[in-house]
Amino acid sequence: MLSSEAFSQAVLNWFDEHGRHDLPWQTNKSPYYTWVSEIMLQQTQVSTVIPYFLRFTDTFPDVHALAKAPLDQVLHLWTGLGYYARARNLHKTAQILSQERDGVFPSTLDEMEALPGIGRSTAGAILSISMGVRAPILDGNVKRVLARFYAIDEWPGTPNVQAALWKYADHNTPEHRVGDYTQAMMDLGATLCRRSKPACLLCPIQSHCQAYALGRTHELPKARPKKHKPLKTTIMLIHMNEPGEVWLEQRPAKGIWGGLWSLPESEELPNTLLKCLPVIKHSFSHYDLEITPALVKTPECFRVEEAKGLWYNLDQPQQSLGLAAPVKKLLASLR
Template identity: 45%
Template sequence: MNKPFTNKILTWYDVNGRKDLPWKINPSPYSIWISEVMLQQTQVVTVIPYFLKFMDRFPSIDVLARSQLDEVLGYWSGLGYYARARNIYRASRILYLDNKSIFPNSYDEIIKLPGIGRSTAGAILALAYKKKFSILDGNVKRVLSRYYRVKGTLEKASIQKKLWDLSDINTPTKSIAKYTQGIMDLGATICSRSKPKCNLCPLSINCLARIYHEQDLLPSKKLRQKKKKKDINLVVIIDNEKSILLEKRQERGIWGGLYSFPEILDGQTCTSWVKEKLGININRIDKLPPIRHSLTHYDLLIKPNKIKLDSRLPETKNDEQLYWHKVPVDNNIGIAKPISSLINNL
């Protein structure tokens, strides 16, 4: 163990750690699991209200597993990366059916659960069970690659291994939870992506990135793959009683399992889609302003085609993925952010 490194983080955490974050108050393996998954790819400030609402509605594995996935996605709506919510739900079902809704306490069992990788498993074991497991989330990667001046993109297996080794040697046996929280907090609040506050950092004296003025160069940036562009044509149908027609999207693909306005696929037109699904002819379509929305791999251009029905809505023709919903739509279904905004502006 690199004692000075570890001790400095422990001392710094005593004074500066974010001990009032909701998942740090009365933590349980379940609450730590949910918070760790929410915090993957998402900032603390964004996660807090989602975490509080989620825990209020699904306070235990048992409650979560006996809920519907649609509702779980509803509580995740707007947080993005919806595979995380689907995996949490699947994992809760596994624990409910096979483990009496008890969160396991061994690495081998935890790592088998959907959506849990080595770092998340390590965080749960360290924070909830005080076991000596290291972590390597985005914040820890940044601190270690700067402090030790590790060059090379984080996607390379050799760099990953190097960082895991460094994480392992710095992780103490005692005060494991405090150290784990400390290095995560240091990465989030002091050793930030841009403009790290080296003058406030307990590691600054020996930090190689600071000594060589390479804070901005580390961790090495990966070559960004160009995002694909994708147009999404939507049929936005609203009737005279303010009900809208939503489609439950397939599990795989963009916004998997979420509800959206129906998408017109290649070879279809708005008119032909409405005729086929609702059996009516329409004579007016209003093209609403397109919406740009960026996902990890796609730049979307969402093109809404609004159709206003003057009379009560027709029944859908036995298509189980299409549902009428009264506006405002309640949160027992998952809806992606741009679709929610579209609904709110109708």
């Protein structure tokens, strides 16, 4: 078995020649840039994140600017990235750092993990990349590399496998160049040790990879046990006024699309129905959702002050509202 020193050195040598060195957040390896990028990259590909990261950091160049911004503006810039709790936690953490720590990020794992939305792996990435602190990471890419290298024959999501992978991650993390090693492991998983069709012949640790030796790279890591996703349905009511504006309401802070602006929802079609528009299908990690948009007659007694909402101008959309992706798409189709 490859020693930890040989493992990390092989990965670093590969990174120096083939790793990614020109990503937007690598031009400024500050804790702020690293933190924002790591949160955005959770369950999201690099190619998708890049334009969001550039817009976000251009609007909020530092933690103080983010802390002072209204949540609506933060959610607006997040629209389309999904998993909106990430954006809400970014905003909460920015306020904590700005108000309680004068914008200075913690330098220990325990303190970093205590902040909203920052787990063990994300904390390790921020500390190692931006501060050079030796801290292992275990994001999806690194899990895949280690599960194959050690031929772990169970789904990595189980507690016992998670614990084993953390031990391997810690064992192989070097004392030097920890930031480069962290980035190298993420790059290795993203560009070579891919889910399908891994480029094993180009991998710097292929000669000691147990999955490769056993001819099992195509089946490891084990997939999550299949679970039938339930189907949920909802009716979104489209109230329009004469200027061509649509009534929107802000969703509760907690729950799906928390804090975003959306159309009012109903379980049944109202008797003021004018017509139904084509069904919109949207998939979440735990269930599928079918949305029936219903254009309804807006009664004369419909008053803005009766609910927390606003009239959304379809021709001149408000630029600071966070909208759920299917709602944004639906509103665009109404123009």
